[in-house]
Amino acid sequence: MRILVIAEHDNVTLKGATLNTVTAAAQLGDDVDLLVVGDNCGGAAEAAAKISGVSKVLVADNAAYSHKLAENLGSLVTELASGYSHVLAPATSTGKNFMPRVAAALDVAQISDIIAVESADTFKRPIYAGNAIATVQSSDSVKVITVRTTGFDAAATDGSAAVESLDKVTDAGISAFVKEELAQSDRPELTSAKVIVSGGRGMGNGENFSMLEQVADKLGAAVGASRAAVDAGFVPNDMQVGQTGKIVAPELYIAVGISGAIQHLAGMKDSKVIVAINKDEEAPIFQVADYGLVADLFDAVPELERQL
Amino acid sequence: MKILVSVKRVVDFNVKVRVKPDGTGVDLGNVKMAMNPFCEIAVEEGVRLKEQGIADEVVVVSIGPKACQEQIRTAMALGADRGIQIETDQELDSLAVAKLLAKVVEEEQPGLVILGKQSIDSDNNQTGQMLGALTGMPQGTFASEVNLVEGKVEVTREVDGGLQTLSLNLPAIVTTDLRLNEPRYASLPNFMKAKRKPLDTKSPADFGVDISPRLKTLKVEPPAERQAGIIVGSVDELVEKLKNEAKVI
Ligand SMILES: Cc1cc2nc3c(=O)[nH]c(=O)nc-3n(C[C@H](O)[C@H](O)[C@H](O)COP(=O)(O)OP(=O)(O)OC[C@H]3O[C@@H](n4cnc5c(N)ncnc54)[C@H](O)[C@@H]3O)c2cc1C
Numbered sequence: 001m002r003i004l005v006i007a008e009h010d011n012v013t014l015k016g017a018t019l020n021t022v023t024a025a026a027q028l029g030d031d032v033d034l035l036v037v038g039d040n041c042g043g044a045a046e047a048a049a050k051i052s053g054v055s056k057v058l059v060a061d062n063a064a065y066s067h068k069l070a071e072n073l074g075s076l077v078t079e080l081a082s083g084y085s086h087v088l089a090p091a092t093s094t095g096k097n098f099m100p101r102v103a104a105a106l107d108v109a110q111i112s113d114i115i116a117v118e119s120a121d122t123f124k125r126p127i128y129a130g131n132a133i134a135t136v137q138s139s140d141s142v143k144v145i146t147v148r149t150t151g152f153d154a155a156a157t158d159g160s161a162a163v164e165s166l167d168k169v170t171d172a173g174i175s176a177f178v179k180e181e182l183a184q185s186d187r188p189e190l191t192s193a194k195v196i197v198s199g200g201r202g203m204g205n206g207e208n209f210s211m212l213e214q215v216a217d218k219l220g221a222a223v224g225a226s227r228a229a230v231d232a233g234f235v236p237n238d239m240q241v242g243q244t245g246k247i248v249a250p251e252l253y254i255a256v257g258i259s260g261a262i263q264h265l266a267g268m269k270d271s272k273v274i275v276a277i278n279k280d281e282e283a284p285i286f287q288v289a290d291y292g293l294v295a296d297l298f299d300a301v302p303e304l305e306r307q308l
Numbered sequence: 309m310k311i312l313v314s315v316k317r318v319v320d321f322n323v324k325v326r327v328k329p330d331g332t333g334v335d336l337g338n339v340k341m342a343m344n345p346f347c348e349i350a351v352e353e354g355v356r357l358k359e360q361g362i363a364d365e366v367v368v369v370s371i372g373p374k375a376c377q378e379q380i381r382t383a384m385a386l387g388a389d390r391g392i393q394i395e396t397d398q399e400l401d402s403l404a405v406a407k408l409l410a411k412v413v414e415e416e417q418p419g420l421v422i423l424g425k426q427s428i429d430s431d432n433n434q435t436g437q438m439l440g441a442l443t444g445m446p447q448g449t450f451a452s453e454v455n456l457v458e459g460k461v462e463v464t465r466e467v468d469g470g471l472q473t474l475s476l477n478l479p480a481i482v483t484t485d486l487r488l489n490e491p492r493y494a495s496l497p498n499f500m501k502a503k504r505k506p507l508d509t510k511s512p513a514d515f516g517v518d519i520s521p522r523l524k525t526l527k528v529e530p531p532a533e534r535q536a537g538i539i540v541g542s543v544d545e546l547v548e549k550l551k552n553e554a555k556v557i
Contacts, residue, residue, distance in 0.1 A: 070440070093468040100437035108403070109521075111523065307543060307547045
């Protein structure tokens with residue numbers, strides 16, 4: 001078993017999702033290499049070398065990789081993959097974007113979003129918005145896998161792996177970066193936050209989300225949202241939790257004015273403790289909530305903030 | 309420009325599926341089936357590009373059992389011009405689907421291929437990207453905006469940190485996210501018209517594609533159920549419980 005993990009990072013820092021993915025890799029074998037692909041990504045590479053259980057950090061540092069274009073990332077990883085039995089990336093928007101290109105180029109199936117490693121060729125993954133868990137076995141020579149980070153603990157960071165730079169550059173030249181609008185926030189990231197306060201359509205508008213932000217500030221929490229709140233333009237898309245948004249599993253998830261549709265539950269029902277605040281006692285969210293409060297959120301949320 | 313759109317027949321998104329007692333899969337007997345919501349958005353986008361005069365033909369393709377002709381007809385009722393069904397009763401890996409679509413791309417030579425970003429049954433999120441690798445086309449996945457400008461396509465993508473816009477050479481692949489558009493409803497007269505639109509039926513063997521599965525499903529089980537919780541009477545009680553019982557704040 002030789003395992004290659006593709007790191008998630010922003011060139012300067014390593015994203016937490018990388019640590020969970022290394023844990024999944026370590027369950028497959030103890031020869032784990034980590035690939036950092038980026039542009040001026042020395043900072044991320046340095047952090048990667050400290051992850052426990054990583055034998056070697058490979059660094060591909062080139063302008064061609066500055067915006068993680070799937071075509072360029074995909075062909076680099078495809079070229080490197082032949083020496084490995086498994087290639088793993090976190091199931092982030094970057095991993096989901098380039099990994100299937102790697103799988104198809106290698107003529108192998110991809111196993112998406114694994115939540116458990118059963119053996120070197122057998123994995124568990126959710127299907128049907130998490131309403132069923134499938135155990136799948138791969139007969140391919142190289143296993144191309146994306147990892148649902150909530151299924152695995154974070155690896156420790158007391159290692160000191162060797163760092164090796166790659167001079168190979170793969171620039172397909174068929175796609176180009178135009179612009180990006182990234183959310184700026186001092187709050188923890190949704191996918192790694194210990195506490196999340198989420199709002200739904202019941203919030204009524206974007207300004208009312210400031211009530212949730214005040215609660216979040218007191219709890220050191222991230223703020224999330226349902227699809228309905230994003231579609232209505234209350235908050236940006238990066239806050240969406242659910243089947244097609246972010247998958248989260250914090251210690252505490254507080255759902256405010258969210259009904260609890262299957263697709264929303266798919267993204268948060270593995271949270272340790274769930275609180276629901278909703279004025280409709282029939283709302284399905286109460287079926288998964290540890291603590292339900294049937295109340296008007298415009299009374300309950302300010303009151304909650306005062307009591308924290 | 310020709311646009312190719314692929315659609316998948318899946319369980320309706322409102323259905324909460326149940327796992328079969330013998331653990332071989334989920335029970336799809338007597339449940340409502342429909343077009344995958346992301347595929348509906350893909351059809352709508354193709355039809356809009358035609359209405360704007362950017363595309364001149366929208367071809368829709370579906371791979372699956374005979375029943376998936378229903379979804380092809382729906383796509384044609386929404387405005388697609390003709391359909392291709394690749395008939396198979398076998399459950400396919402995304403890789404096999406992408407290989408078949410690559411053959412259709414070779415035959416049809418579309419300028420743009422639009423697919424849903426994932427299907428709500430397998431939740432794989434793979435096919436569009438795989439098709440990209442197999443055909444050498446660039447991809448704009450998780451699209452919330454698509455604009456054709458000066459012989460290229462600009463795609464705004466929903467990514468974890470916010471939004472990213474890319475410019476892709478044509479031909480290109482786009483996979484749809486939920487906010488790309490709001491699909492229209494097909495009217496009854498349009499359903500009638502769709503019946504007369506051409507629908508070609510083929511088989512995987514016609515394309516010489518090996519569709520044998522690489523992944524074997526050993527078992528399907530229900531997820532761990534959460535214990536039903538309690539209803540608290542007040543914010544005071546909630547805060548007290550979170551502090552002293554759950555110990556999470
Ligand atoms: C393919 C597909 C993918 C999807 N993916 C996702 C996804 O990733 N994430 C997601 O969230 N959804 C997703 N959805 C949408 C999902 O089906 C629901 O439509 C959505 O989650 C509903 O959001 P909501 O709970 O905020 O809104 P609603 O269902 O409208 O619920 C609003 C709730 O607020 C309560 N409320 C209103 N006013 C107050 C008040 N003053 N005080 C207290 N409570 C109040 C109401 O009682 C109600 O329960 C998806 C749908 C499809 C088809």
